[in-house]
Amino acid sequence: MRIPATIVGAALLAEGMGFSHAQPFPTKGMRMIVPPPPAGSADFLGRLIAENLQKRLGQTMVTENRPGAGQPIASAYVAKADPDGHTLILVTVTYATSAAIYSKLPFDPMADLTGVAMVGEGPLILTVHPSLPVKPVRDLVALARSRPGVLNYGSAGAGSIPHLATELFAGATKINVVHVP
Numbered sequence: 001m002r003i004p005a006t007i008v009g010a011a012l013l014a015e016g017m018g019f020s021h022a023q024p025f026p027t028k029g030m031r032m033i034v035p036p037p038p039a040g041s042a043d044f045l046g047r048l049i050a051e052n053l054q055k056r057l058g059q060t061m062v063t064e065n066r067p068g069a070g071q072p073i074a075s076a077y078v079a080k081a082d083p084d085g086h087t088l089i090l091v092t093v094t095y096a097t098s099a100a101i102y103s104k105l106p107f108d109p110m111a112d113l114t115g116v117a118m119v120g121e122g123p124l125i126l127t128v129h130p131s132l133p134v135k136p137v138r139d140l141v142a143l144a145r146s147r148p149g150v151l152n153y154g155s156a157g158a159g160s161i162p163h164l165a166t167e168l169f170a171g172a173t174k175i176n177v178v179h180v181p
Contacts (some may be wrong), residue, residue, distance in 0.1 A: 035074035070159035079107035101159035146177035
């Protein structure tokens, strides 16, 4: 019986490799960095993921919020951490907009961090304080047009998706509202 050369070659390669073992992971406590401020949906999601990773990996997982400037502060912090997989970051779509918003970042958004998984998606919701005398969106637009520069809106920071979405809405409806990061 003749054995094909490819099988012989594969067997010789396998024999030469011996038994190799991957290094254990994780080897120490881990951190989940969440760029948005506490109590929002990203914070909730980051804590939920960290809790489940802690159970699955059997290692302490600390969740740490590092808000400010959209997400560059937290992203730069993680980019400078040891590249050993023990520091994770839960970025939102704002991470992708940072390169367009800021002329200079303290990290390279394409090279310094590596995506691991998409963990969710969420809607943008327009809400108003109950004291405003508006119900449908058209009434809000009419009120904002009658009081340019008087109505404020809040966001997680300059360059965040709520900020950019509201600016897009303001431009499309020709209203002047004040951003309060």
